Amino acid sequence: MTEPAQSRIGVTGLAVMGANLARNIARRGVPVAVHNRTAARTKEFVEAYGDEGTFHGAESLEDFVAALERPRRIIVMVKAGAPVDGVISDLTPLLDEGDIIIDAGNSHFPDTKRRTEECAANGLRFMGIGVSGGEEGALLGPSIMPGGDPAAYAEVEEVLTSIAAVVDGTPCCVHVGPDGAGHYVKMVHNGIEYADIQLIAEAYDLLTHVAGLDAPAIAAIFEEWNTGDLESFLIEITAKVLAKTDERTGGPLVDVILDQAGQKGTGTWTAIDALDLGVPLTGITEAVFARGLSALRSERKAASTVLAGPNPSAAENRTDLVEDIRQALYASKVVAYAQGFAQMRAASQANDWNLDLGAMATIWRGGCIIRAQFLNRIRDAYEEHRGTAAGGVGEGSDIENLLMVPYFTEAVANAQDAWRRVVITATEQGVAIPAFASSLSYYDAYRRERGPANLIQGLRDFFGAHTYKRIDAEGSFHTRWAQDGTEVRTDA
Numbered sequence: 001m002t003e004p005a006q007s008r009i010g011v012t013g014l015a016v017m018g019a020n021l022a023r024n025i026a027r028r029g030v031p032v033a034v035h036n037r038t039a040a041r042t043k044e045f046v047e048a049y050g051d052e053g054t055f056h057g058a059e060s061l062e063d064f065v066a067a068l069e070r071p072r073r074i075i076v077m078v079k080a081g082a083p084v085d086g087v088i089s090d091l092t093p094l095l096d097e098g099d100i101i102i103d104a105g106n107s108h109f110p111d112t113k114r115r116t117e118e119c120a121a122n123g124l125r126f127m128g129i130g131v132s133g134g135e136e137g138a139l140l141g142p143s144i145m146p147g148g149d150p151a152a153y154a155e156v157e158e159v160l161t162s163i164a165a166v167v168d169g170t171p172c173c174v175h176v177g178p179d180g181a182g183h184y185v186k187m188v189h190n191g192i193e194y195a196d197i198q199l200i201a202e203a204y205d206l207l208t209h210v211a212g213l214d215a216p217a218i219a220a221i222f223e224e225w226n227t228g229d230l231e232s233f234l235i236e237i238t239a240k241v242l243a244k245t246d247e248r249t250g251g252p253l254v255d256v257i258l259d260q261a262g263q264k265g266t267g268t269w270t271a272i273d274a275l276d277l278g279v280p281l282t283g284i285t286e287a288v289f290a291r292g293l294s295a296l297r298s299e300r301k302a303a304s305t306v307l308a309g310p311n312p313s314a315a316e317n318r319t320d321l322v323e324d325i326r327q328a329l330y331a332s333k334v335v336a337y338a339q340g341f342a343q344m345r346a347a348s349q350a351n352d353w354n355l356d357l358g359a360m361a362t363i364w365r366g367g368c369i370i371r372a373q374f375l376n377r378i379r380d381a382y383e384e385h386r387g388t389a390a391g392g393v394g395e396g397s398d399i400e401n402l403l404m405v406p407y408f409t410e411a412v413a414n415a416q417d418a419w420r421r422v423v424i425t426a427t428e429q430g431v432a433i434p435a436f437a438s439s440l441s442y443y444d445a446y447r448r449e450r451g452p453a454n455l456i457q458g459l460r461d462f463f464g465a466h467t468y469k470r471i472d473a474e475g476s477f478h479t480r481w482a483q484d485g486t487e488v489r490t491d492a
């Protein structure tokens with residue numbers, strides 16, 4: 001017997017993220033239809049959580065679709081890639097014009113753009129929404145980055161804002177932009193997450209191998225750091241991970257965890273996209289490479305006995321080393337965010353998304369993995385510079401680079417001596433700090449009015465007649481380097 005269509009929203013895909021999102025929605029008093037490819041999972045879900053709200057456990061996709069109010073709103077929470085296309089093609093014949101399919105997984109934004117068009121051709125509205133906060137966030141309040149048609153968003157806004165994290169009375173959910181914009185912003189969020197984590201790992205490495213501290217001592221340092229400028233979820237959980245005792249050995253758990261980082265691809269997508277856009281995204285990209293290098297475990301093991309390190313290997317005893325590392329971490333973090341926001345700005349222009357970057361900082365303040373006090377400063381910066389060209393920033397409400405906002409200009413200026421000392425010490429001691437060092441190099445390159453690319457242009461022109469421009473004359477030029485040495489104007 002068909003029950004009346006009474007569920008306001010549906011969730012298909014009941015692995016932990018989908019299950020927790022469904023529970024979060026139902027706990028707000030919204031009736032939810034739930035479905036999973038294997039019906040046994042749906043049954044288990046309803047048995048386990050049925051008393052948390054009003055659920056319709058659907059055994060088939062037909063039953064699931066029939067249980068939904070119109071326009072139907074269906075959240076798809078399956079593995080990114082082919083499974084998403086599979087669900088869309090299974091759902092399409094069952095849906096009616098105007099129904100809304102919402103992909104809440106970590107999909108790649110070009111796929112979201114394509115799916116938006118494909119669904120539109122079938123009369124369906126497709127939304128790609130970024131959801132951050134892991135399992136706990138999905139259940140208790142994630143940060144939500146919805147992309148897609150604004151009219152479709154209006155149909156789900158109430159539900160999405162009601163389940164999102166809330167900071168200072170503001171839900172961490174705002175319509176990001178059309179088609180792939182939501183998944184794009186989530187991708188950059190993840191890239192920044194990679195940079196944040198890498199910087200923390202580098203600080204841990206220095207505290208271990210240069211300052212000579214053990215995991216519990218470093219845990220205490222991170223706990224302390226979490227009370228200042230660095231206050232954030234990732235710093236907080238770093239203290240917890242470092243403080244954890246291993247049940248088997250009785251020593252710190254972190255000491256027996258294999259030093260080989262996994263990755264599911266969003267960091268790589270962010271770096272590739274930055275290369276495509278021509279945006280220097282050194283911090284995030286170094287973080288992705290560092291995970292790649294960590295995976296070369298057997299090569300590293302062999303190299304560790306062959307490749308020589310520096311001689312001054314004794315632990316540094318500088319009393320200010322810990323504070324220097326804190327400042328280096330903070331300055332490098334500012335650079336990583338400046339780069340990530342510059343990338344979103346470039347993507348917004350390239351795709352005509354009109355992203356409100358201040359709003360992105362606002363919805364990342366709570367619920368998500370990179371949530372941090374620091375994001376309030378970024379939010380304030382966009383707010384303060386809205387409609388102005390003050391502080392050396394670009395036109396209108398546009399901030400070309402967060403480093404040019406006085407708050408961050410000053411923060412990095414104050415930290416730079418410590419930052420440089422840390423990079424020198426790490427280099428002398430042979431500790432790899434790709435994200436610290438590349439962030440500092442970015443800072444040094446960005447603040448130079450004249451860099452060394454004049455020579456790059458000279459070389460390109462020498463071997464390939466690629467031409468160059470002059471600082472003292474209009475036009476493009478080529479020098480006959482290997483012939484008579486004369487210069488010719490090539491665009492006249």
Ligand code: 6PG
Pocket residue numbers: 106131132133134190193262263264265266267368369
């Ligand atoms: C989040 C996380 C989440 C996931 C990352 C992990 O915002 O909730 O970013 O999406 O934990 O994708 O990525 P890696 O497995 O690549 O580290």
